Amino acid sequence: MAVLTATGLTKRFGGLTAVKNVSFIARPGEILSIIGPNGAGKTTVFNLLTGFVRPDGGSVSLDNQDFRGMSPESRCRAGLARTFQIVQPFRGLSVLDNVVMGAMLRARSIEMAREIARQVLSDLDMSALCDVPAGQLPIGDRKRLEMAKVLATSPRALLLDEVMGGLIPIEVKRMIDFIRRLRERGIALVVIEHHMNAVMQLSDHILVLQNGEPIANGAPAEVTRDPVVLSAYLGANFALSGS
Amino acid sequence: MDIYIQLALSGLFIGGVYALISVGLTLVFGVLRVVNFAHGEYLTIAMYLTYFMFQRVGIDPFVASIAVVPLMFVLGLATERLLIRPTLEAPHVVQVFVTFALSLFLQNLLLALFTSDFRSVRTPYATAAFQIGPLYVSWLRAAVFVVALAFAGGLAAFLKYTYMGSAIRATAQDRRSARLVGINVDRVYAVTFALGCALVGAAGILLSPLFSVNPYTGADMILVSFVIVVLGGMGSIAGAVTAGLLIGVVESFTGYLAGGELKQLVYFVLFMIVLAVRPNGLFGRKGAEVMDVT
Amino acid sequence: MKPVRSPLTGLLLPVAGFAVLAALPLIFSDAFFVAAVTLAFLGAAASLAWNLSGGYAGQLSLGHAAFYGLGAYVSTILFLKAGISPLIGMWLGAIVSAALAVFLGAITMRLKGSFFVMSTLAFGAVVHISAINLRDLTGGPSGLAIPLRPSPENLIFAKKLIYTYVALVLVIVFYAITRMIAASKIGYALVAFRENHDAARALGIRTLPLRIGVFALSAGLISICGTVHAQYYLYVDPDSVMGLNLSLNFALMAIVGGLGTAYGPIVGALLVSVVSVVMQAYLGDQISGLTQLAYAAIVILVLLVAPTGLGPSAHAFLKRRMTWLS
Ligand SMILES: Nc1ncnc2c1ncn2[C@@H]1O[C@H](COP(=O)(O)OP(=O)(O)OP(=O)(O)O)[C@@H](O)[C@H]1O
Numbered sequence: 045m046a047v048l049t050a051t052g053l054t055k056r057f058g059g060l061t062a063v064k065n066v067s068f069i070a071r072p073g074e075i076l077s078i079i080g081p082n083g084a085g086k087t088t089v090f091n092l093l094t095g096f097v098r099p100d101g102g103s104v105s106l107d108n109q110d111f112r113g114m115s116p117e118s119r120c121r122a123g124l125a126r127t128f129q130i131v132q133p134f135r136g137l138s139v140l141d142n143v144v145m146g147a148m149l150r151a152r153s154i155e156m157a158r159e160i161a162r163q164v165l166s167d168l169d170m171s172a173l174c175d176v177p178a179g180q181l182p183i184g185d186r187k188r189l190e191m192a193k194v195l196a197t198s199p200r201a202l203l204l205d206e207v208m209g210g211l212i213p214i215e216v217k218r219m220i221d222f223i224r225r226l227r228e229r230g231i232a233l234v235v236i237e238h239h240m241n242a243v244m245q246l247s248d249h250i251l252v253l254q255n256g257e258p259i260a261n262g263a264p265a266e267v268t269r270d271p272v273v274l275s276a277y278l279g280a281n282f283a284l285s286g287s
Numbered sequence: 288m289d290i291y292i293q294l295a296l297s298g299l300f301i302g303g304v305y306a307l308i309s310v311g312l313t314l315v316f317g318v319l320r321v322v323n324f325a326h327g328e329y330l331t332i333a334m335y336l337t338y339f340m341f342q343r344v345g346i347d348p349f350v351a352s353i354a355v356v357p358l359m360f361v362l363g364l365a366t367e368r369l370l371i372r373p374t375l376e377a378p379h380v381v382q383v384f385v386t387f388a389l390s391l392f393l394q395n396l397l398l399a400l401f402t403s404d405f406r407s408v409r410t411p412y413a414t415a416a417f418q419i420g421p422l423y424v425s426w427l428r429a430a431v432f433v434v435a436l437a438f439a440g441g442l443a444a445f446l447k448y449t450y451m452g453s454a455i456r457a458t459a460q461d462r463r464s465a466r467l468v469g470i471n472v473d474r475v476y477a478v479t480f481a482l483g484c485a486l487v488g489a490a491g492i493l494l495s496p497l498f499s500v501n502p503y504t505g506a507d508m509i510l511v512s513f514v515i516v517v518l519g520g521m522g523s524i525a526g527a528v529t530a531g532l533l534i535g536v537v538e539s540f541t542g543y544l545a546g547g548e549l550k551q552l553v554y555f556v557l558f559m560i561v562l563a564v565r566p567n568g569l570f571g572r573k574g575a576e577v578m579d580v581t
Numbered sequence: 582m583k584p585v586r587s588p589l590t591g592l593l594l595p596v597a598g599f600a601v602l603a604a605l606p607l608i609f610s611d612a613f614f615v616a617a618v619t620l621a622f623l624g625a626a627a628s629l630a631w632n633l634s635g636g637y638a639g640q641l642s643l644g645h646a647a648f649y650g651l652g653a654y655v656s657t658i659l660f661l662k663a664g665i666s667p668l669i670g671m672w673l674g675a676i677v678s679a680a681l682a683v684f685l686g687a688i689t690m691r692l693k694g695s696f697f698v699m700s701t702l703a704f705g706a707v708v709h710i711s712a713i714n715l716r717d718l719t720g721g722p723s724g725l726a727i728p729l730r731p732s733p734e735n736l737i738f739a740k741k742l743i744y745t746y747v748a749l750v751l752v753i754v755f756y757a758i759t760r761m762i763a764a765s766k767i768g769y770a771l772v773a774f775r776e777n778h779d780a781a782r783a784l785g786i787r788t789l790p791l792r793i794g795v796f797a798l799s800a801g802l803i804s805i806c807g808t809v810h811a812q813y814y815l816y817v818d819p820d821s822v823m824g825l826n827l828s829l830n831f832a833l834m835a836i837v838g839g840l841g842t843a844y845g846p847i848v849g850a851l852l853v854s855v856v857s858v859v860m861q862a863y864l865g866d867q868i869s870g871l872t873q874l875a876y877a878a879i880v881i882l883v884l885l886v887a888p889t890g891l892g893p894s895a896h897a898f899l900k901r902r903m904t905w906l907s
Pocket residue numbers: 057060062080081082083084085086087088089129
């Protein structure tokens with residue numbers, strides 16, 4: 045079981061500091077949610093964790109392995125996987141082959157990878173879509189495919205970037221159940237989500253970002269009572285969606 | 288010593304035309320993110336047009352440009368509409384090979400029409416020269432140089448001072464935002480591509496009195512142009528002009544010192560080195576050219 | 582990508598296809614046709630080799646003629662100067678090509694899209710120009726002639742038909758190699774890279790060594806085709822074994838037939854030779870350029886109308902028809 049630790053992550057794009065001194069610990073079997081308004085730097089945090097963007101400061105480690113200088117590939121091999129907010133399917137390939145790409149990491153042969161992929165797809169209720177070209181999926185299914193691909197890598201820590209964006213309510217509900225089951229498997233989960241309802245249902249901890257800076261960090265109940273958060277971000281909307 | 292100055296001068300003169308060829312290529316890449324591998328054939332076509340106007344009608348090449356440049360612009364518009372626009376969203380392989388196939392098509396069309404014979408425009412003033420100190424300067428080459436740079440300058444002014452020019456620059460920066468502020472991006476693409484063809488057409492006209500033409504002339508020239516465009520930084524017009532002049536001079540010197548055939552070798556090797564070490568070019572910004580790999 | 586699981590399409594169809602190909606030169610035994618078929622097979626083999634890297638990994642090389650030419654030159658020079666059999670020279674040429682490909686790949690494999698294409702163009706040009714200028718070794722622009730001394734050990738045959746089958750063997754072997762790679766983790770990883778580089782990285786797929794390795798394999802295999810080319814014509818010169826048009830043709834055959842499929846290059850090569858035979862039969866050699874003109878027009882049409890290539894497009898069309906009917 046793995047603990048994902050971020051310490052003092054900082055990233056500047058030109059004059060803009062997109063992420064400023066962000067630290068957290070994500071533990072196995074727990075869900076940490078990162079919330080914040082558009083452009084707060086949430087996705088950039090994921091890019092820093094996974095190595096797609098090089099930090100200007102700070103460090104990332106999984107268990108006791110320091111990720112400094114490691115490529116995204118190596119980090120995934122070490123057990124840290126992510127989804128993309130803007131989904132990144134292999135458009136020309138079937139849904140099954142998309143998931144096989146993820147499953148290859150832990151499988152010795154393509155046959156084995158295909159078995160794993162089928163299992164993952166069935167867990168996500170996607171078995172019927174196996175042969176559909178990924179480019180032809182509607183958005184809801186694309187989000188689920190994005191999940192399926194990374195799950196097939198059997199991650200120990202998993203970063204989910206707005207996997208509920210664009211889903212209809214019934215799909216959201218199913219996704220929430222599914223993420224809970226992942227937590228039960230002992231995966232360390234970090235979730236970016238705008239869907240406050242889902243955040244409140246899922247989170248063990250919440251980290252609030254604003255303009256790249258962490259402005260609150262704690263259990264959902266604490267965070268939602270925090271006056272700084274209320275005024276800065278949640279405002280009146282929260283009262284509605286939280287009820 | 289004088290010979291080196293002479294070499295530098297003649298290299299600079301031809302470099303002016305290289306610059307003009309490359310400016311069109313780099314402009315199209317900067318805006319459409321497409322490398323037009325058939326760019327050289329537009330040069331060839333313009334040279335043929337100039338040749339026939341001169342040969343059949345007796346119009347001087349410099350005068351012919353008044354007709355040839357707009358014709359090339361229209362040809363560019365047609366190409367963009369028929370081949371480029373339909374493939375802009377297509378996989379990369381389609382984009383690359385549609386222009387390569389176009390190049391093959393045009394080359395062989397010209398071959399079928401005009402055979403592979405070389406044709407030259409022989410103007411009465413081709414050999415006229417004047418002397419500055421110890422240097423002999425060909426009137427024609429000097430004029431070609433000046434006109435080539437005037438075209439490049441004209442383009443720069445167009446981009447800077449007209450609405451369409453600003454729209455082109457905005458689209459090159461960020462096509463999505465350009466669309467958001469109401470720029471007709473499709474039209475920008477069409478005009479940009481056509482401008483690229485018109486510019487290389489102008490270069491073809493200027494080359495006509497200097498070089499003879501056959502269906503492969505453009506294909507031979509265009510490889511130099513790739514070198515220049517990458518050296519100058521893909522999409523950078525100032526870079527293309529600078530690198531064009533530079534390559535002209537380099538070519539002139541290596542041609543003198545190492546012989547005609549090896550001069551190509553020199554700049555291709557130079558090209559490989561630039562791609563390996565500084566693929567964003569000597570003056571370009573980092574961006575579209577390399578990916579992180581492991 | 583999906584493995585063809587039914588034995589019909591997986592094995593029977595290719596075997597039947599190759600049987601038909603093997604019968605072709607026997608049915609049309611006229612020397613003109615045998616020559617056309619031989620060139621089609623040789624082109625198919627070369628295009629299969631190109632497709633390994635160009636089709637599966639999406640590394641659109643236009644410098645592969647350099648490797649083809651190296652295969653032709655290395656075996657020929659070794660044969661002429663040292664009496665080494667082309668059967669051995671062929672492998673040495675392949676090794677030289679593969680080594681050069683590793684070197685080139687190490688430099689260029691991080692370049693994106695068109696930048697990679699241009700770098701391979703330049704590489705092809707460098708090798709081509711070198712071949713023209715290294716006169717002592719290559720005979721310069723006029724090339725090298727191989728004396729006609731027929732013997733299997735010299736890979737020289739008096740009967741041209743034998744070359745046809747040599748080329749067919751290459752096609753079958755390269756096809757098998759392609760199928761094996763395509764169905765392996767390596768093939769999947771290459772396709773992942775081609776389809777979406779970032780997505781591949783996020784799934785822990787490391788492609789650089791694979792891409793360089795397959796590039797080298799592709800170069801080595803195409804180099805063997807070059808040796809066979811030299812033995813068939815008994816003549817090697819820079820323009821006919823290293824020209825840019827040759828590189829372009831390897832690529833276009835695969836693209837027309839079906840990029841990144843094992844059968845695509847074969848379909849493409851056959852189509853190209855049908856076009857050229859038909860054009861020559863109807864027009865003769867009256868006007869040069871017409872065959873290439875027709876070919877270029879076909880390529881443009883295919884790219885606009887069936888961008889995945891004729892094979893896959895026909896397949897998709899049939900599938901739609903079938904689901905319609907049922
Ligand atoms: N590669 C980049 N180059 C320059 N600026 C960037 C880059 N990536 C992100 N930014 C900027 O950094 C800031 C944070 O972006 P980020 O995508 O991390 O926000 P976010 O919290 O995920 O927003 P959203 O909720 O809209 O997804 C934004 O202002 C964005 O424009």
